[in-house]
Amino acid sequence: MADYRNPMLGSPLEVKVLTRRFDLANSASIAVYVAHEGYQALKKAFGMKPDEVINEVKKSNLRGRGGAGFNAGMKWSFVPGQTTKPKYVVSNADESEPGTCKDRVLMEYDPHQLIEGIVIAGYAIQSHQGYIYIRGEYRYLMDILDRAIEEAYAQGYLGKNILGSGFDFDLATHTGAGAYECGEETALLNSLEGLRGYPRVKPPFPALIGLYGCPTIINNVETLSNVPHIISHGGDWYAKLGTPNNGGTRLFCLSGHIERPGIYELPMGFPLRQMIEDVGGGVWHGKKLKCVIPGGSSCPVLTADEIDVPMDFDSLARIGSMLGSGGVVILDEDTCMVKAAWRIMKFYAHESCGWCVPCREGTHWLKTLLERFHSDGGMPDDPDTALDVSYNILGKTLCPLGDAAAMPMISILKKFRHEFEEHLKLGSCPYEKRAVNVA
Amino acid sequence: MLSDRLKAKFDSVIARYPLKRSAIVPLLLFAQDEIGYVSDEAVEEIARRVGVNPIEVIEDIGYYSMLHRQPVGKFHLQVCTNISCMLRGGEKIFEHCAKELGIEHKQTTPDGLFSLEEVECLGACCGAPAMQVNYDFYENVTPEKLDALLADLRKKDQGSRIKD
Amino acid sequence: MAEPIKLSIDGKPVTVPPGTLLIEAAKQVGIEVPSFCYYPGLSLQGACRMCLVAIEKMPKLQTACTTVVTNGMVVHTDTPEVANTRKSMLEFLLTNHPLDCPVCDKGGECELQDAVFRYGAAETRFLEGKLHEEEKKFSNLVYYDRPRCILCFRCIRVCDEGMDVNAYGIGFRAAHSEIIPNRGEQLECEECGMCIDICPVGALTSGTYRYKTRPWEVTYTGTICNHCGDGCRTTLSVRNNVVIRANNRDHSGLNGEFLCVKGRFGWDFVNSERRLKSPLLRKNGKQEEASWEEALTFTVERLKTILAEHGPGAVAVIGSNRTTNEEDYLLQRFARTVLGTNDIDHHRTADFSSLVRALTEAGATDRYATIEDISAAKSLLLIGNDPTHQHPLIAYQIRQAVRQHGARLYIVNSREIKLRRQSSQYLQVKPQGEAEAVRALAGQAPAAQDLCAGGTGALTALADALKKESDTVILFGDEIQGQTVNDLVTCGLTLPGKTRFVALGDYANSRGAADMGLLPDTLPGYQPLSNEKARERMESAWAAKIPAAPGRNIRSIFEGIRAGEIKALLVFGANPVKTFGLDNAALTGLQLLFVAELFRTETAELANVVVPAASFAEKSGTVTNTCGEVQALKRTMRQAGTRSDLEILLALARLFGQRWTYQSPEDVLREIIALVPGYDIPLPSLLVGRAVPTHPEGRPPALERPDLVFSSRDSLFTSGTLSRYSWALNSVDEAKKPYGHAF
Numbered sequence A: 001m002a003d004y005r006n007p008m009l010g011s012p013l014e015v016k017v018l019t020r021r022f023d024l025a026n027s028a029s030i031a032v033y034v035a036h037e038g039y040q041a042l043k044k045a046f047g048m049k050p051d052e053v054i055n056e057v058k059k060s061n062l063r064g065r066g067g068a069g070f071n072a073g074m075k076w077s078f079v080p081g082q083t084t085k086p087k088y089v090v091s092n093a094d095e096s097e098p099g100t101c102k103d104r105v106l107m108e109y110d111p112h113q114l115i116e117g118i119v120i121a122g123y124a125i126q127s128h129q130g131y132i133y134i135r136g137e138y139r140y141l142m143d144i145l146d147r148a149i150e151e152a153y154a155q156g157y158l159g160k161n162i163l164g165s166g167f168d169f170d171l172a173t174h175t176g177a178g179a180y181e182c183g184e185e186t187a188l189l190n191s192l193e194g195l196r197g198y199p200r201v202k203p204p205f206p207a208l209i210g211l212y213g214c215p216t217i218i219n220n221v222e223t224l225s226n227v228p229h230i231i232s233h234g235g236d237w238y239a240k241l242g243t244p245n246n247g248g249t250r251l252f253c254l255s256g257h258i259e260r261p262g263i264y265e266l267p268m269g270f271p272l273r274q275m276i277e278d279v280g281g282g283v284w285h286g287k288k289l290k291c292v293i294p295g296g297s298s299c300p301v302l303t304a305d306e307i308d309v310p311m312d313f314d315s316l317a318r319i320g321s322m323l324g325s326g327g328v329v330i331l332d333e334d335t336c337m338v339k340a341a342w343r344i345m346k347f348y349a350h351e352s353c354g355w356c357v358p359c360r361e362g363t364h365w366l367k368t369l370l371e372r373f374h375s376d377g378g379m380p381d382d383p384d385t386a387l388d389v390s391y392n393i394l395g396k397t398l399c400p401l402g403d404a405a406a407m408p409m410i411s412i413l414k415k416f417r418h419e420f421e422e423h424l425k426l427g428s429c430p431y432e433k434r435a436v437n438v439a
Numbered sequence B: 001m002l003s004d005r006l007k008a009k010f011d012s013v014i015a016r017y018p019l020k021r022s023a024i025v026p027l028l029l030f031a032q033d034e035i036g037y038v039s040d041e042a043v044e045e046i047a048r049r050v051g052v053n054p055i056e057v058i059e060d061i062g063y064y065s066m067l068h069r070q071p072v073g074k075f076h077l078q079v080c081t082n083i084s085c086m087l088r089g090g091e092k093i094f095e096h097c098a099k100e101l102g103i104e105h106k107q108t109t110p111d112g113l114f115s116l117e118e119v120e121c122l123g124a125c126c127g128a129p130a131m132q133v134n135y136d137f138y139e140n141v142t143p144e145k146l147d148a149l150l151a152d153l154r155k156k157d158q159g160s161r162i163k164d
Numbered sequence C: 001m002a003e004p005i006k007l008s009i010d011g012k013p014v015t016v017p018p019g020t021l022l023i024e025a026a027k028q029v030g031i032e033v034p035s036f037c038y039y040p041g042l043s044l045q046g047a048c049r050m051c052l053v054a055i056e057k058m059p060k061l062q063t064a065c066t067t068v069v070t071n072g073m074v075v076h077t078d079t080p081e082v083a084n085t086r087k088s089m090l091e092f093l094l095t096n097h098p099l100d101c102p103v104c105d106k107g108g109e110c111e112l113q114d115a116v117f118r119y120g121a122a123e124t125r126f127l128e129g130k131l132h133e134e135e136k137k138f139s140n141l142v143y144y145d146r147p148r149c150i151l152c153f154r155c156i157r158v159c160d161e162g163m164d165v166n167a168y169g170i171g172f173r174a175a176h177s178e179i180i181p182n183r184g185e186q187l188e189c190e191e192c193g194m195c196i197d198i199c200p201v202g203a204l205t206s207g208t209y210r211y212k213t214r215p216w217e218v219t220y221t222g223t224i225c226n227h228c229g230d231g232c233r234t235t236l237s238v239r240n241n242v243v244i245r246a247n248n249r250d251h252s253g254l255n256g257e258f259l260c261v262k263g264r265f266g267w268d269f270v271n272s273e274r275r276l277k278s279p280l281l282r283k284n285g286k287q288e289e290a291s292w293e294e295a296l297t298f299t300v301e302r303l304k305t306i307l308a309e310h311g312p313g314a315v316a317v318i319g320s321n322r323t324t325n326e327e328d329y330l331l332q333r334f335a336r337t338v339l340g341t342n343d344i345d346h347h348r349t350a351d352f353s354s355l356v357r358a359l360t361e362a363g364a365t366d367r368y369a370t371i372e373d374i375s376a377a378k379s380l381l382l383i384g385n386d387p388t389h390q391h392p393l394i395a396y397q398i399r400q401a402v403r404q405h406g407a408r409l410y411i412v413n414s415r416e417i418k419l420r421r422q423s424s425q426y427l428q429v430k431p432q433g434e435a436e437a438v439r440a441l442a443g444q445a446p447a448a449q450d451l452c453a454g455g456t457g458a459l460t461a462l463a464d465a466l467k468k469e470s471d472t473v474i475l476f477g478d479e480i481q482g483q484t485v486n487d488l489v490t491c492g493l494t495l496p497g498k499t500r501f502v503a504l505g506d507y508a509n510s511r512g513a514a515d516m517g518l519l520p521d522t523l524p525g526y527q528p529l530s531n532e533k534a535r536e537r538m539e540s541a542w543a544a545k546i547p548a549a550p551g552r553n554i555r556s557i558f559e560g561i562r563a564g565e566i567k568a569l570l571v572f573g574a575n576p577v578k579t580f581g582l583d584n585a586a587l588t589g590l591q592l593l594f595v596a597e598l599f600r601t602e603t604a605e606l607a608n609v610v611v612p613a614a615s616f617a618e619k620s621g622t623v624t625n626t627c628g629e630v631q632a633l634k635r636t637m638r639q640a641g642t643r644s645d646l647e648i649l650l651a652l653a654r655l656f657g658q659r660w661t662y663q664s665p666e667d668v669l670r671e672i673i674a675l676v677p678g679y680d681i682p683l684p685s686l687l688v689g690r691a692v693p694t695h696p697e698g699r700p701p702a703l704e705r706p707d708l709v710f711s712s713r714d715s716l717f718t719s720g721t722l723s724r725y726s727w728a729l730n731s732v733d734e735a736k737k738p739y740g741h742a743f
């Protein structure tokens, strides 16, 4: 009885690789998938040596779509070839980074693309078991994937001796139950082992000691969904879709104060300004842009002056932010940045796993400080204290969630300091009086 | 008593993993879907089936925000107020729910029909403001659409809590 | 050995073995890296972030507790960034901390307080409301105060990894995370209190100690636990002549930080209201308070009469499993030379004599295992007994061996003891089948088909596995006695490497009682009474005659009393009526029943004379643990009205006209060192608190009958008579559960 529309609104500027089948009727079915190039890449991969598959992926400059942007082929190559232990492929479908909702459509409209990518990854590292870790809220996607997996087994794309290659691969879905931190790869592994989603001390990295202590690769849904295309059309072809070192296309989720919120597949390096103005139809209601969160709430924010940037990992790093998970959130001129910061901190304080001191105590501190600052009035020292607290979290936590909280906080405190001062001067929020627009 | 269907599901889920305890979280969620919350009996049963101490199951329940130790409403309204939704009125939607139902965050109506929870990003940011009723997504929600939805749900009162 | 690793820390060169953690490497050159969650021997957490240090070529600070050193590493722990980080981690910890130090049990010995003192935390900038939670009572002995908890997870790990009890978990998450007990609001566990001791702050507190005192108001005395036979060292905290705490915070002694529930909480019998404070003398059928002089004179007069009328054969003596070596030694001297009887025995809980004889005959008296040997063992064979309950420290040592360096544990037992969880092979035999299994392993007699569940194949598998091990430590309970001990030793010595042995006896000085000759046929140091030379040696030292004929064992003593042959029985620190299940009529034929005791036990109730004895906390002396390690008790306090067994014996001897010249327990110990074979131990080591191993050598006579050696099978929460007078031990619910109840 759900009520939502397909967020793929379409734009002439899109370059459709991953989403090419989305418009087909019944695109999630194996019949449609197979009729449209489906499982051809798998056949091709079986004709290659596992190392050749890895090299092709390396060549493609496919970088992790989960947020960190690590070269996927490189990650796979860390898995030891010789080992008596089983190996695992885990697809990270925990998608919980605020502003991000792209893995959802990839699973809803083309689950077999993901399955094929996982089997190819399994073949590349010679693993025989895969899991798709899906956030608990995405129950309907689990149902879709379970059905697709069943179909793939029935037609011999999963299970024993796939396509007569002699290669066996089993795949199952696994549900989370509400925890952002379980998207962090080692926390995800613990969660998949039935434990609380606490991250593990690294090193050792999962490629060596992962699920059940065995070599494991963990990749985002979108990362793995790209793999069949890379194998079919070659790493070079894929690399050329994007910018140097940033191969392919990417699903960008435009949300917030944007005229046409939706998901758009655009080449890596697509200019942010054009993304907002031409793809997304500009800031809503003709308002002015105040701020952009370029890749999910963990990224340092950009001001309206900073949007002339190509949307790829390296370019955003160069200007002190991150491409992250592809969640582009637009904040218009009427947005209170103190409130935005508070809401973001509320999220991290809620989602901190509580394992390490700076994140557990620091996010709670920032949240409560901002809450008071915004609604009950601030103290002159508050912005400095918040900045200092953020720096005391940054780089000192066990997993990157602490950084994910500190980075946006620091950027807001630095770039929008004047808004904090305004609050102090006024003794209340200057924006609350202006009507909040509801779509 | 857990239903036979649930027990069969338990068996098939446990069989997916080389280590039984991997099944704990899925089993908890499936049990909750059927019972409405995680009962003591479910805790004991799951612990027994996967061969761990009950406290290890309880630890998981505390960690995962979707798991409850107390019954929630037949229709569990989960309203996102995270950044993308906040920017498009998610808080208004939450307040509207609260006002209409006369309950607050993590409360249940006396008739047990509705419960309300303010949740973090649901992965529906491009359809903000978004909410879930049990597992069903509702996006681009407006107060008017919400009123219609609540009326609809009241009518559907006889249906089962989860979709099959 | 692999090449050592060279690195530099704050400019100091350091060389350590590969695999060393940076935090440990720093310690070696005297550089302290602060830490909360790191705890040697427990798994790594990386949670508190106190140990962040700068390592050159690393972009971020690194946790010293998880970083394994590498060659050429250049580490700085003294940079402003590191200093600021420490300060800020403390500031974070204090945000939700109540800072109720003035009323906190841990005040003065709190690691958080110390760290703030040393590394500072800016004046608090946290202006928000602190998260508050009410204190929770997990059990009568363990309380939890969430706001004080810094979530270092030491308690969880010591319970899981150290104790294998797994009673703790973590509830909720983020800033609301908290420690939760395993049964809803309640803790059901072994109640060892290790979690309380290991807690760096005042979050876990002891039900017996909390809010009683400030740590600097008490006096601390290191002594030895008086319960089981393992001999844990413990520090008693005494205030106003009352024991208020026992722990082992300095980790001294063979038990390191370990104490079980009895050692940590079960000392409170010392303070019991029901302690005997005055001698009792039976007058007109009723026990009435009397003076010491009256009681002792009466006793000696009555003894003299009986001796005169019926000869020494009419007097018998029963010794204790808990009194000191010095007291035991004097008791048998008193019996043999003053009373002239060898009718002296005690409740034997393990067949130490047979072990000594077997090792002596095999020329292998270097093969007594120590407590340390157990944790260092690569392979362990445990036959019978249930160490989790009967020998908590040994069970801990066994678990350490398995966990810390992968030792293999082999178990032969008729019950499903908890240690089977650590075992590589667990041979469950039919009830009382342990001895048969040993005889079969030793090739002495074939095993019956139904001996164990897996058929004889399982036995063969065990034998094969043991042959592939080396340096096995073999531990056995009362199930193995007499000739079977011999079989076990003979067979064990054929295993590769240096096989070592431990006989598992019940109580604090069970071993000492045997060593000191509280036996009818054996002189101190396992010298047979029938050995003329041995007898003469003691006779000349004591300038007195020892009757040459072996005396009655404890069962024969009871028979002798029933038969009217024995008229007087002296009992020191034992409760034979209960232990041996004697019926009401069993002792009625006596003309004198003298009992020296802490409490009015079933035996004491029947006595003509009861004298109040001092407890272990009120006296000095030595005890020998079940492994044969001697340790010193240290007097901690006084209990008005009581006298130690040693003082009682000296007084009795004096009344008998003896001129014994001992001034103190040390004088007796010196004589023991000089005269008792195997006890030639260095006195200074003892006095500085070490455990000194002994290697007795002797050929005591064979065990007369099988019902002389039996364990009381105390549980974790019982300890013969003493536990009955311990509020702490009786207050925990687990004590009411059946024996063997596993956690």
Ligand SMILES: Cc1cc2nc3c(=O)[nH]c(=O)nc-3n(C[C@H](O)[C@H](O)[C@H](O)COP(=O)(O)O)c2cc1C
Pocket: A063, A064, A065, A066, A067, A068, A069, A070, A072, A092, A093, A094, A095, A096, A097, A180, A181, A182, A183, A184, A185, A186, A218, A219, A220, A221, A223, A224, A399, A400, A401, A404
């Ligand atoms: C707090 C946190 C949450 C994360 N959540 C997700 C997530 O929901 N989905 C995801 O794919 N990666 C997530 N990641 C990144 C993963 O740790 C990991 O880098 C990623 O799954 C690797 O796959 P990729 O290389 O294909 O991106 C998260 C990381 C952190 C620190």
Ligand code: SF4
Pocket: A181, A199, A351, A352, A353, A354, A355, A356, A357, A359, A360, A397, A398, A399, A400, A401, A402, A403
């Ligand atoms: S940074 Fe936060 S989420 Fe990550 S381990 Fe620490 S407390 Fe947990």
Ligand code: SF4
Pocket: C148, C149, C150, C151, C152, C153, C154, C155, C156, C179, C195, C198, C199, C200, C201, C203, C204
């Ligand atoms: S109770 Fe003590 S030992 Fe346990 S986590 Fe808290 S501070 Fe650490």
Ligand code: SF4
Pocket: C225, C226, C227, C228, C229, C230, C231, C232, C255, C258, C259, C260, C261, C262, C263, C264, C391, C392, C393, C394
């Ligand atoms: S193990 Fe034995 S000696 Fe040690 S504390 Fe417990 S009862 Fe006392």
Ligand code: FES
Pocket: A098, A099, A100, B080, B081, B082, B083, B084, B085, B086, B120, B121, B122, B123, B124, B125, B128, B130
């Ligand atoms: S922010 Fe509401 S669904 Fe993502």
Ligand code: FES
Pocket: C034, C035, C036, C037, C038, C045, C046, C047, C048, C049, C050, C051, C052, C063, C064, C065, C066
């Ligand atoms: S001691 Fe290193 S993180 Fe706690």
